[in-house]
Amino acid sequence: TEIARDRMMELGHGLDAAQEMAAKLVAIATTRLVLLSADDDGLVSFDIRSLQELMAGRALVEVPDATARANLITTACSPHWRNAWLFGAGRLFTGPDHLRRIVIDVVENCDAEGHWNGWLYPAGPELAADILEDGLAADKPTDRRRLIEVVLRILNGPMPKDAKALSEQLSQATDVTGML
DSSP states (O other): OHHHHHHHHHTTOOHHHHHHHHHHHHHHIIIIIOOEEEOTTSOEEEOHHHHHHHHHHHHHHSSOHHHHHHHHHHHHTOGGGHHHHHHHHHHHHTSOHHHHHHHHHHHHHHHHHSSSOTTTSOSHHHHHHHHHHTTTTTTOHHHHHHHHHHHHGGGGOOOOTTHHHHHHHHHHHHHHHSOO
């Protein structure tokens, strides 16, 4: 955290802002990016899984726009693809406006268009929350409002008591049978 704070201060940020940004950077690096992880013996090691997810995310979206949209719709609701999806969506979201619109369209419609029973456990609100948490829409008020609207859909409930476990079970069932 100190290295990140010092770098933010070198860039001209005040101490309070530098500490806040450094804390966010460290949190994202340890909960999202997770290329480094702590071993049992307290050493830090390189986690290849996150690199695989990063590469998979790039592969999802480094195709023609229609194919990128189809790939994002297909993988949006799968808990097994969540990190790769977020990497791919983040890559598009930081690009030109039309690519950002693809991501928002997918988030708004994945529960209805995807290969998933969105009525049972909607994935759109969680995806929208992840994008907002990453700060991708921080300087885009219209996109931020649209994402917030998707997050608020969760209030329509009802939600199962352990919705995440249920979604993983259904996902595994889908992987085995090809349908629900």
